[in-house]
Amino acid sequence: MVEMIDKIKTLAKNGEKEIIELRRHFHMNPETSWNEVETTKRIAEELKKIGCENIKVGFGGTQCGVIADIVGGKPGKCVALRADIDALPLNDEKDVPYKSKKAGAMHACGHDSHAAALIGAVKVLTALKGELKGKVRLLFQPAEEHGIRPGAKALIDGGALEGASAVFGIHVMSTVSSGVLEYRSGPFMAGADSWETTIGGRGGHGSAPEGAIDPTIAAFEIGNAIQTVISREISPRDTAVISVGGMKTSSYVFNIIPDRVEMCGTVRTFRPEVQERVRAAMTRLFKTLGEAYRCKIDFKYTPLLPSTINDPDMTTLAKSVAESVLGAKNVRESELVMGSEDFSHYGKVVPAVFVNLGVASAEKKSDMPHHSPKFDVDESVLWNATALHAAFAWKFLEEN
Numbered sequence: 344m345v346e347m348i349d350k351i352k353t354l355a356k357n358g359e360k361e362i363i364e365l366r367r368h369f370h371m372n373p374e375t376s377w378n379e380v381e382t383t384k385r386i387a388e389e390l391k392k393i394g395c396e397n398i399k400v401g402f403g404g405t406q407c408g409v410i411a412d413i414v415g416g417k418p419g420k421c422v423a424l425r426a427d428i429d430a431l432p433l434n435d436e437k438d439v440p441y442k443s444k445k446a447g448a449m450h451a452c453g454h455d456s457h458a459a460a461l462i463g464a465v466k467v468l469t470a471l472k473g474e475l476k477g478k479v480r481l482l483f484q485p486a487e488e489h490g491i492r493p494g495a496k497a498l499i500d501g502g503a504l505e506g507a508s509a510v511f512g513i514h515v516m517s518t519v520s521s522g523v524l525e526y527r528s529g530p531f532m533a534g535a536d537s538w539e540t541t542i543g544g545r546g547g548h549g550s551a552p553e554g555a556i557d558p559t560i561a562a563f564e565i566g567n568a569i570q571t572v573i574s575r576e577i578s579p580r581d582t583a584v585i586s587v588g589g590m591k592t593s594s595y596v597f598n599i600i601p602d603r604v605e606m607c608g609t610v611r612t613f614r615p616e617v618q619e620r621v622r623a624a625m626t627r628l629f630k631t632l633g634e635a636y637r638c639k640i641d642f643k644y645t646p647l648l649p650s651t652i653n654d655p656d657m658t659t660l661a662k663s664v665a666e667s668v669l670g671a672k673n674v675r676e677s678e679l680v681m682g683s684e685d686f687s688h689y690g691k692v693v694p695a696v697f698v699n700l701g702v703a704s705a706e707k708k709s710d711m712p713h714h715s716p717k718f719d720v721d722e723s724v725l726w727n728a729t730a731l732h733a734a735f736a737w738k739f740l741e742e743n
Protein backbone atom coordinates (compact mmCIF):
# COMPACT_ATOMS: atom_id res chain seq x y z
CA MET A 344 0.00 0.00 0.00
CA VAL A 345 2.61 2.53 1.11
CA GLU A 346 4.81 1.70 -1.88
CA MET A 347 1.95 2.18 -4.33
CA ILE A 348 0.87 5.46 -2.71
CA ASP A 349 4.47 6.71 -3.00
CA LYS A 350 4.50 5.72 -6.67
CA ILE A 351 1.20 7.56 -7.24
CA LYS A 352 2.51 10.65 -5.42
CA THR A 353 5.68 10.71 -7.52
CA LEU A 354 3.73 10.34 -10.76
CA ALA A 355 1.26 13.06 -9.70
CA LYS A 356 4.08 15.43 -8.68
CA ASN A 357 5.85 14.80 -12.00
CA GLY A 358 2.69 15.92 -13.81
CA GLU A 359 2.32 19.10 -11.73
CA LYS A 360 3.41 21.52 -14.47
CA GLU A 361 0.90 20.13 -16.95
CA ILE A 362 -1.91 20.15 -14.37
CA ILE A 363 -1.29 23.84 -13.65
CA GLU A 364 -1.09 24.66 -17.36
CA LEU A 365 -4.39 22.90 -17.99
CA ARG A 366 -6.00 24.63 -15.04
CA ARG A 367 -4.90 27.98 -16.40
CA HIS A 368 -6.22 27.08 -19.86
CA PHE A 369 -9.65 26.31 -18.38
CA HIS A 370 -9.43 29.38 -16.16
CA MET A 371 -8.79 31.69 -19.13
CA ASN A 372 -11.56 30.06 -21.19
CA PRO A 373 -14.46 29.59 -18.78
CA GLU A 374 -17.87 28.32 -19.87
CA THR A 375 -20.97 28.54 -17.71
CA SER A 376 -23.38 25.68 -16.91
CA TRP A 377 -24.60 23.81 -20.01
CA ASN A 378 -22.32 25.88 -22.27
CA GLU A 379 -19.15 23.82 -21.65
CA VAL A 380 -18.69 22.85 -25.30
CA GLU A 381 -15.04 23.85 -25.80
CA THR A 382 -14.09 22.65 -22.32
CA THR A 383 -15.67 19.30 -23.16
CA LYS A 384 -13.78 19.10 -26.47
CA ARG A 385 -10.46 19.83 -24.77
CA ILE A 386 -11.05 17.21 -22.07
CA ALA A 387 -12.10 14.58 -24.65
CA GLU A 388 -8.95 15.36 -26.67
CA GLU A 389 -6.76 14.87 -23.60
CA LEU A 390 -8.47 11.59 -22.72
CA LYS A 391 -8.03 10.31 -26.26
CA LYS A 392 -4.34 11.28 -26.20
CA ILE A 393 -3.79 9.45 -22.91
CA GLY A 394 -5.54 6.37 -24.28
CA CYS A 395 -8.88 6.15 -22.45
CA GLU A 396 -11.57 3.79 -23.68
CA ASN A 397 -15.35 4.15 -24.10
CA ILE A 398 -15.19 7.95 -24.41
CA LYS A 399 -18.70 9.36 -24.52
CA VAL A 400 -19.33 13.06 -25.11
CA GLY A 401 -22.51 15.10 -24.63
CA PHE A 402 -25.20 14.69 -21.96
CA GLY A 403 -28.68 16.02 -21.26
CA GLY A 404 -29.25 16.64 -24.98
CA THR A 405 -26.18 18.93 -25.18
CA GLN A 406 -22.56 18.68 -26.30
CA CYS A 407 -21.39 19.13 -22.72
CA GLY A 408 -19.76 16.56 -20.45
CA VAL A 409 -17.45 13.58 -20.98
CA ILE A 410 -17.25 10.13 -19.48
CA ALA A 411 -14.55 7.56 -20.23
CA ASP A 412 -12.92 4.45 -18.80
CA ILE A 413 -9.44 3.35 -17.88
CA VAL A 414 -9.53 -0.43 -18.20
CA GLY A 415 -7.06 -2.09 -15.85
CA GLY A 416 -4.96 -5.13 -16.67
CA LYS A 417 -6.66 -7.33 -14.06
CA PRO A 418 -10.35 -8.14 -13.55
CA GLY A 419 -12.27 -6.30 -10.86
CA LYS A 420 -14.94 -3.73 -10.07
CA CYS A 421 -15.52 -0.25 -11.45
CA VAL A 422 -14.92 2.91 -9.42
CA ALA A 423 -15.91 6.39 -10.62
CA LEU A 424 -13.99 9.65 -10.11
CA ARG A 425 -15.87 12.89 -10.62
CA ALA A 426 -14.82 16.43 -11.57
CA ASP A 427 -17.27 19.21 -12.38
CA ILE A 428 -16.21 21.57 -15.18
CA ASP A 429 -18.52 24.62 -15.27
CA ALA A 430 -17.80 28.29 -14.56
CA LEU A 431 -20.06 31.02 -13.11
CA PRO A 432 -21.66 34.07 -14.75
CA LEU A 433 -19.26 36.60 -13.15
CA ASN A 434 -16.58 39.02 -14.31
CA ASP A 435 -13.07 38.01 -13.25
CA GLU A 436 -11.59 40.86 -11.16
CA LYS A 437 -8.22 39.27 -10.41
CA ASP A 438 -4.99 40.77 -11.64
CA VAL A 439 -3.16 37.64 -12.81
CA PRO A 440 -1.75 36.51 -16.17
CA TYR A 441 -4.30 33.67 -16.36
CA LYS A 442 -7.35 35.90 -15.79
CA SER A 443 -10.59 34.96 -17.64
CA LYS A 444 -10.60 36.12 -21.26
CA LYS A 445 -14.40 36.22 -21.33
CA ALA A 446 -16.67 38.90 -19.96
CA GLY A 447 -19.43 37.42 -17.84
CA ALA A 448 -17.78 34.06 -17.23
CA MET A 449 -15.31 33.04 -14.56
CA HIS A 450 -14.13 29.92 -12.75
CA ALA A 451 -15.01 31.29 -9.33
CA CYS A 452 -15.62 27.94 -7.65
CA GLY A 453 -12.48 26.06 -8.72
CA HIS A 454 -14.07 23.63 -11.16
CA ASP A 455 -11.20 24.42 -13.57
CA SER A 456 -8.86 22.91 -10.97
CA HIS A 457 -11.13 19.88 -10.60
CA ALA A 458 -11.02 19.15 -14.33
CA ALA A 459 -7.24 19.64 -14.54
CA ALA A 460 -6.49 17.54 -11.45
CA LEU A 461 -8.65 14.67 -12.69
CA ILE A 462 -6.94 14.70 -16.10
CA GLY A 463 -3.67 14.47 -14.14
CA ALA A 464 -5.07 11.44 -12.32
CA VAL A 465 -6.04 9.83 -15.63
CA LYS A 466 -2.37 10.01 -16.62
CA VAL A 467 -1.22 8.55 -13.30
CA LEU A 468 -3.71 5.68 -13.42
CA THR A 469 -2.99 4.95 -17.08
CA ALA A 470 0.71 4.62 -16.20
CA LEU A 471 -0.30 2.03 -13.58
CA LYS A 472 -2.94 0.34 -15.75
CA GLY A 473 -1.28 -3.08 -15.70
CA GLU A 474 -1.65 -3.22 -11.92
CA LEU A 475 -5.26 -1.99 -11.75
CA LYS A 476 -7.84 -4.57 -10.67
CA GLY A 477 -10.84 -3.40 -12.66
CA LYS A 478 -11.99 -0.20 -14.27
CA VAL A 479 -11.88 3.47 -13.44
CA ARG A 480 -14.81 5.50 -14.78
CA LEU A 481 -14.07 9.19 -15.30
CA LEU A 482 -16.89 11.68 -14.92
CA PHE A 483 -16.26 15.18 -16.27
CA GLN A 484 -19.56 16.72 -15.33
CA PRO A 485 -21.12 19.92 -16.67
CA ALA A 486 -23.55 22.24 -14.89
CA GLU A 487 -22.88 21.64 -11.20
CA GLU A 488 -23.78 25.27 -10.52
CA HIS A 489 -27.07 25.18 -12.45
CA GLY A 490 -29.25 24.07 -9.55
CA ILE A 491 -32.42 23.54 -11.54
CA ARG A 492 -30.95 21.25 -14.25
CA PRO A 493 -28.09 19.54 -12.42
CA GLY A 494 -25.37 18.04 -14.58
CA ALA A 495 -24.95 15.09 -12.19
CA LYS A 496 -28.51 13.98 -12.91
CA ALA A 497 -27.93 14.24 -16.67
CA LEU A 498 -24.77 12.13 -16.43
CA ILE A 499 -26.55 9.46 -14.38
CA ASP A 500 -29.45 9.41 -16.85
CA GLY A 501 -26.87 9.05 -19.63
CA GLY A 502 -25.52 5.86 -18.04
CA ALA A 503 -22.46 7.33 -16.30
CA LEU A 504 -22.78 5.04 -13.28
CA GLU A 505 -23.64 1.83 -15.13
CA GLY A 506 -21.47 -0.90 -13.64
CA ALA A 507 -19.88 1.46 -11.11
CA SER A 508 -19.65 0.39 -7.46
CA ALA A 509 -18.59 3.69 -5.88
CA VAL A 510 -17.96 7.36 -6.63
CA PHE A 511 -15.31 9.69 -5.25
CA GLY A 512 -15.25 13.48 -5.59
CA ILE A 513 -13.09 16.37 -4.38
CA HIS A 514 -13.86 20.07 -4.08
CA VAL A 515 -11.13 22.65 -3.59
CA MET A 516 -11.98 24.89 -0.63
CA SER A 517 -10.79 28.46 -0.15
CA THR A 518 -11.91 28.50 3.48
CA VAL A 519 -9.57 25.63 4.41
CA SER A 520 -5.75 26.00 4.65
CA SER A 521 -3.72 24.80 1.68
CA GLY A 522 -3.09 21.08 1.70
CA VAL A 523 -5.57 20.25 4.49
CA LEU A 524 -8.34 17.77 3.67
CA GLU A 525 -11.70 17.78 5.41
CA TYR A 526 -14.00 14.76 5.40
CA ARG A 527 -17.25 13.87 7.11
CA SER A 528 -19.11 10.58 7.33
CA GLY A 529 -22.89 10.60 6.81
CA PRO A 530 -24.71 13.89 6.11
CA PHE A 531 -22.09 16.40 4.91
CA MET A 532 -23.62 19.14 2.76
CA ALA A 533 -27.20 20.43 2.95
CA GLY A 534 -29.95 19.60 0.54
CA ALA A 535 -31.56 22.62 -1.12
CA ASP A 536 -35.27 22.95 -1.95
CA SER A 537 -37.43 25.80 -3.14
CA TRP A 538 -41.05 26.69 -2.39
CA GLU A 539 -43.58 29.15 -3.73
CA THR A 540 -47.11 30.05 -2.87
CA THR A 541 -50.02 32.19 -3.97
CA ILE A 542 -52.39 33.34 -1.23
CA GLY A 543 -55.62 34.33 -2.90
CA GLY A 544 -58.12 36.64 -1.17
CA ARG A 545 -60.58 39.22 -2.47
CA GLY A 546 -59.42 42.73 -3.12
CA GLY A 547 -61.28 45.76 -1.88
CA HIS A 548 -61.17 49.27 -0.48
CA GLY A 549 -58.62 49.89 2.25
CA SER A 550 -61.35 51.62 4.28
CA ALA A 551 -63.79 48.71 4.05
CA PRO A 552 -62.07 45.42 5.03
CA GLU A 553 -65.43 43.78 5.72
CA GLY A 554 -66.06 43.67 1.98
CA ALA A 555 -62.68 42.10 1.19
CA ILE A 556 -60.74 38.97 2.09
CA ASP A 557 -57.31 40.32 3.02
CA PRO A 558 -54.51 37.93 1.90
CA THR A 559 -51.78 40.01 3.61
CA ILE A 560 -53.04 38.91 7.05
CA ALA A 561 -52.68 35.26 6.09
CA ALA A 562 -49.23 35.98 4.60
CA PHE A 563 -47.97 37.68 7.81
CA GLU A 564 -49.33 34.87 9.96
CA ILE A 565 -47.89 32.11 7.79
CA GLY A 566 -44.52 33.86 7.45
CA ASN A 567 -44.14 33.69 11.24
CA ALA A 568 -45.70 30.28 11.68
CA ILE A 569 -43.36 28.45 9.32
CA GLN A 570 -40.39 29.37 11.53
CA THR A 571 -41.97 27.26 14.28
CA VAL A 572 -41.38 24.23 12.05
CA ILE A 573 -37.67 24.61 12.81
CA SER A 574 -38.09 25.32 16.53
CA ARG A 575 -41.04 23.01 17.36
CA GLU A 576 -41.39 20.24 14.78
CA ILE A 577 -37.88 18.94 14.21
CA SER A 578 -35.41 17.73 16.79
CA PRO A 579 -33.03 20.35 18.21
CA ARG A 580 -30.26 17.89 17.26
CA ASP A 581 -31.14 18.32 13.59
CA THR A 582 -30.22 21.32 11.48
CA ALA A 583 -32.54 23.03 9.01
CA VAL A 584 -33.27 26.47 7.63
CA ILE A 585 -36.46 27.95 6.18
CA SER A 586 -36.07 31.33 4.53
CA VAL A 587 -38.49 33.63 2.74
CA GLY A 588 -36.81 34.91 -0.39
CA GLY A 589 -39.55 37.15 -1.72
CA MET A 590 -43.02 38.54 -1.09
CA LYS A 591 -45.18 40.33 -3.65
CA THR A 592 -48.71 41.81 -3.52
CA SER A 593 -50.95 41.98 -6.58
CA SER A 594 -51.34 45.73 -6.07
CA TYR A 595 -49.24 48.23 -4.15
CA VAL A 596 -51.48 51.19 -3.39
CA PHE A 597 -52.10 52.76 0.03
CA ASN A 598 -55.90 52.47 -0.05
CA ILE A 599 -56.35 49.11 -1.80
CA ILE A 600 -56.47 45.68 -0.17
CA PRO A 601 -54.71 43.45 -2.71
CA ASP A 602 -56.45 40.33 -3.92
CA ARG A 603 -53.31 38.21 -3.93
CA VAL A 604 -49.94 37.72 -2.18
CA GLU A 605 -47.13 35.66 -3.68
CA MET A 606 -44.21 34.34 -1.64
CA CYS A 607 -41.18 32.19 -2.36
CA GLY A 608 -38.21 30.86 -0.44
CA THR A 609 -35.77 28.06 0.24
CA VAL A 610 -35.35 25.18 2.67
CA ARG A 611 -32.03 23.57 3.63
CA THR A 612 -31.87 20.21 5.39
CA PHE A 613 -29.38 17.37 5.89
CA ARG A 614 -31.52 14.29 6.36
CA PRO A 615 -34.32 13.12 4.03
CA GLU A 616 -36.56 12.48 7.09
CA VAL A 617 -36.16 16.11 8.19
CA GLN A 618 -36.71 17.39 4.66
CA GLU A 619 -39.95 15.39 4.47
CA ARG A 620 -41.09 16.68 7.88
CA VAL A 621 -40.42 20.28 6.93
CA ARG A 622 -42.23 19.88 3.60
CA ALA A 623 -45.28 18.28 5.26
CA ALA A 624 -45.42 20.86 8.06
CA MET A 625 -45.13 23.81 5.69
CA THR A 626 -47.85 22.38 3.45
CA ARG A 627 -50.12 21.95 6.48
CA LEU A 628 -49.49 25.45 7.87
CA PHE A 629 -50.06 27.15 4.53
CA LYS A 630 -53.29 25.26 3.97
CA THR A 631 -54.84 25.51 7.43
CA LEU A 632 -53.78 29.08 8.22
CA GLY A 633 -54.80 30.19 4.75
CA GLU A 634 -58.22 28.60 5.26
CA ALA A 635 -58.52 30.12 8.73
CA TYR A 636 -58.27 33.54 7.08
CA ARG A 637 -60.65 32.55 4.25
CA CYS A 638 -57.89 32.54 1.62
CA LYS A 639 -57.25 30.14 -1.22
CA ILE A 640 -53.76 28.68 -1.03
CA ASP A 641 -51.67 27.36 -3.84
CA PHE A 642 -48.46 25.94 -2.33
CA LYS A 643 -45.72 24.27 -4.33
CA TYR A 644 -42.64 22.65 -2.76
CA THR A 645 -39.84 21.61 -5.12
CA PRO A 646 -36.93 19.45 -3.97
CA LEU A 647 -33.90 20.76 -5.90
CA LEU A 648 -30.80 19.04 -4.60
CA PRO A 649 -30.65 16.20 -2.11
CA SER A 650 -28.20 16.53 0.78
CA THR A 651 -24.74 15.11 0.18
CA ILE A 652 -24.49 12.02 2.35
CA ASN A 653 -21.13 10.29 2.53
CA ASP A 654 -21.14 6.52 2.75
CA PRO A 655 -19.38 5.50 6.02
CA ASP A 656 -17.20 2.78 4.41
CA MET A 657 -16.21 5.01 1.51
CA THR A 658 -15.43 7.82 3.97
CA THR A 659 -13.14 5.50 5.96
CA LEU A 660 -11.38 4.59 2.72
CA ALA A 661 -11.05 8.22 1.63
CA LYS A 662 -9.72 9.21 5.06
CA SER A 663 -7.04 6.53 5.08
CA VAL A 664 -6.03 7.41 1.50
CA ALA A 665 -5.86 11.10 2.45
CA GLU A 666 -3.72 10.32 5.51
CA SER A 667 -1.21 8.44 3.38
CA VAL A 668 -1.15 11.10 0.65
CA LEU A 669 -1.20 14.27 2.79
CA GLY A 670 -0.04 13.05 6.20
CA ALA A 671 -2.39 12.42 9.14
CA LYS A 672 -1.92 15.92 10.58
CA ASN A 673 -3.42 17.40 7.39
CA VAL A 674 -6.63 15.36 7.52
CA ARG A 675 -9.48 16.39 9.79
CA GLU A 676 -13.21 16.04 10.27
CA SER A 677 -15.39 18.74 8.69
CA GLU A 678 -18.34 20.51 10.25
CA LEU A 679 -21.70 20.32 8.48
CA VAL A 680 -21.67 22.50 5.36
CA MET A 681 -24.84 24.53 4.62
CA GLY A 682 -24.00 24.84 0.91
CA SER A 683 -25.23 22.23 -1.57
CA GLU A 684 -23.62 20.05 -4.24
CA ASP A 685 -25.19 18.10 -7.04
CA PHE A 686 -22.64 15.35 -6.27
CA SER A 687 -25.41 14.27 -3.88
CA HIS A 688 -27.23 12.66 -6.83
CA TYR A 689 -24.44 10.10 -7.28
CA GLY A 690 -24.77 9.05 -3.65
CA LYS A 691 -28.41 8.17 -4.29
CA VAL A 692 -27.28 5.54 -6.81
CA VAL A 693 -24.02 4.07 -5.43
CA PRO A 694 -21.93 4.50 -2.26
CA ALA A 695 -20.22 7.86 -2.61
CA VAL A 696 -17.82 10.11 -0.76
CA PHE A 697 -17.09 13.79 -1.29
CA VAL A 698 -14.22 15.61 0.43
CA ASN A 699 -12.93 19.17 0.57
CA LEU A 700 -9.29 19.98 -0.12
CA GLY A 701 -8.01 23.29 1.24
CA VAL A 702 -6.43 25.73 -1.21
CA ALA A 703 -6.41 28.83 1.02
CA SER A 704 -3.20 30.80 1.26
CA ALA A 705 -3.23 34.47 2.25
CA GLU A 706 0.14 34.96 0.58
CA LYS A 707 -1.18 33.57 -2.73
CA LYS A 708 -4.46 35.52 -2.38
CA SER A 709 -6.37 32.25 -2.63
CA ASP A 710 -8.48 32.81 0.47
CA MET A 711 -11.33 34.75 -1.18
CA PRO A 712 -14.83 33.27 -0.83
CA HIS A 713 -16.13 30.86 -3.46
CA HIS A 714 -18.25 32.63 -6.10
CA SER A 715 -16.43 35.92 -5.47
CA PRO A 716 -14.95 37.80 -8.49
CA LYS A 717 -11.50 37.54 -6.89
CA PHE A 718 -11.62 33.79 -6.23
CA ASP A 719 -8.38 31.89 -6.89
CA VAL A 720 -6.73 28.66 -5.78
CA ASP A 721 -3.26 27.80 -4.49
CA GLU A 722 -2.06 25.87 -7.51
CA SER A 723 0.72 24.16 -5.59
CA VAL A 724 -1.98 21.97 -3.98
CA LEU A 725 -3.44 20.66 -7.24
CA TRP A 726 -1.10 17.70 -7.70
CA ASN A 727 -2.33 16.50 -4.32
CA ALA A 728 -5.87 16.37 -5.70
CA THR A 729 -4.50 14.33 -8.58
CA ALA A 730 -2.78 11.93 -6.18
CA LEU A 731 -5.93 11.67 -4.03
CA HIS A 732 -8.10 10.73 -7.02
CA ALA A 733 -5.63 8.14 -8.26
CA ALA A 734 -4.94 6.69 -4.81
CA PHE A 735 -8.64 6.40 -3.97
CA ALA A 736 -9.37 4.57 -7.22
CA TRP A 737 -6.41 2.25 -6.83
CA LYS A 738 -7.19 1.41 -3.20
CA PHE A 739 -10.88 0.86 -3.84
CA LEU A 740 -10.16 -1.58 -6.67
CA GLU A 741 -7.48 -3.31 -4.59
CA GLU A 742 -9.83 -3.90 -1.64
CA ASN A 743 -13.13 -4.66 -3.37
Ligand SMILES: [Zn+2]
Nearest residue numbers: 452488713714
Ligand atom coordinates in the same frame (compact mmCIF):
# COMPACT_ATOMS: atom_id res chain seq x y z
ZN1 LIG B 1 -19.91 26.81 -6.63
Ligand SMILES: [Zn+2]
Nearest residue numbers: 452454487514
Ligand atom coordinates in the same frame (compact mmCIF):
# COMPACT_ATOMS: atom_id res chain seq x y z
ZN1 LIG C 1 -18.21 24.18 -6.77
